[in-house]
Amino acid sequence: MLQNNNREIVRKIAFRSMKQNRIRNGIVILAVILTTFMFTTIFTIGASLAEGMVVMLTRQQGTRSSIYLDHPMAAQVQQIEENRYLYAAGVQIQAGTAYTSGEENTAILLSYYDTTEFEKNYTPAVSDVQGSYPTQAGEVMLSRNALETMHITSPKIGMEISLLTDGETKLFTLSGWFTDYTNSQDGFQGFVSKAYADQLGLTAEKDGRLSISAKIGLQEKLSDSLDAEVQLQDGQDFDYTSDMLNETVSNRVLIAGLFGTIGLIIVFSGYLLIYNVMYISITKDIRFYGMLKTVGTTPKQIRKMVRLQAFSLSVVGIPVGMLLGTLASFVAVPYAMRMFG
Structure with a gap:
């Protein structure tokens, strides 16, 4: 028996049928x-x-780090950097305490952070980072809170900052600033360059601290691995603190399960609604499909017409729904939170 290529005819009938069901199509x-x-x-x-929870806990902790090693040797740093559970390991050196001119009670804790420590461990805990990390001995980077204590509300890159260090007033050049969220009772945070630390004769092995952060949820595995693999010198020991980011693992699973369940309910409800609308439409057009069968249309071809109509309507509805959902999530909701926050 010869077969006809009637796909184009089926397609035309399907679309002409759609034109006769404008209300159904709209619904x-x-x-x-x-x-x-x-x-x-x-x-x-x-x-x-889930992402906001990570940011909130990181800011509350003040850093991504939760493990510390004082006076790290170069070989120890290299060995730790090769650990598979590691997120980042950076060096920090305390470079003394400065005070704002005329206000001895306003302390600024000066520190040198290497690139890894500043960008990977510290920057996720702050926001609104402006300018750049100091590179010259006379440059300083301060928190916005520290600048506000000096009555500087509109800082500018390159402006002079007067600070009292070691009993004498020194002029620094502002290289940048940031907003931090930690308790400032002990002093505000300020950063100096490696050149400044070198001028003071400070080194990582003598005065520094290795700041270590684990991949989210892997602090315990990293801790066990460090204890087993890293050879420590006399007087050295790993200092472990609570990692708030570990809490996000179970919380994120809970959030994913909750929103996943809600999403499945929505999809299932939408499926039932669309199915019922299409079913009622097909029932209404039962005579039309009966006439098609009398002229030789097979049940398979009729099902293909219905699927083609459903697909065509979905091609219109799905992109519009995704666009509106994205706008609502990333534009409307943040705007409303800013308005009422």
């Missing part, structure tokens, strides 16, 4: 848009909530 498209919108919104808000 299906609206249902697809709403379902996609809600699913996209739930997914993006859930992801943003």
Whole structure:
């Protein structure tokens, strides 16, 4: 028996049938848009909530680091950097305490952080980083809170900052500033360059501290690995502190499960709505499909017409729903939080 290539005819009948069901089409498209919108919104808000929790806990902790080693040797640093559970290991050196001119009670803790320590361990705990880390001996980078104690509300790169160090007033050049969220009772944070630390004769092995952070959820494995593999000198020991980011692992699983369940309920509800609309439409057009069968249309071809109509309506509704959901999550919700926050 010869077969006809009637795909184009089936396609034409399907689209002509759609033109006769404008109200049905509108309802299906609206249902697809709403379902996609809600699913996209739930997914993006859930992801943003999990990410926001990481940021909040990092800022509360003041750093990504939770393990420290005083007076690290170069060989120890290299061995730690090769650990598979490690996120980052950076050197920090305390370079003394400065005071704002005329206010001895306002202390600024000066520190030198190497690139890894500043960018990977410290920067995630602050925001609004402006300018750059100091590179010259006379440069300094301060927190915005420290600048405000000096009545500097509109800082500028290159402006002179007067600080009292070692009993004498020194002029520094402001290379940048940032907003931090830690308790400032012991003093505000300030950063100096390696050249400044070198002028004071400070070195990592003699005066420094290795600041170590684990990949999220792997602090215990990193701690066990460091204890077993790193050879320490006399008087050295790893200092372990509580890692708040470990809490996010279980919390993120809980959030993912909660929003995933809500998303499945939304998808299932949307499916039932669209299915019922299409079912009612097909039932209404039962005579039309019966006439098609009398002229030789097979059940397979009729199912193909219905699927083609559903696919065409979804192609219109899904992108619109995703776009609206994305706008709601990343534009409307943040704007509302700023307005009422």
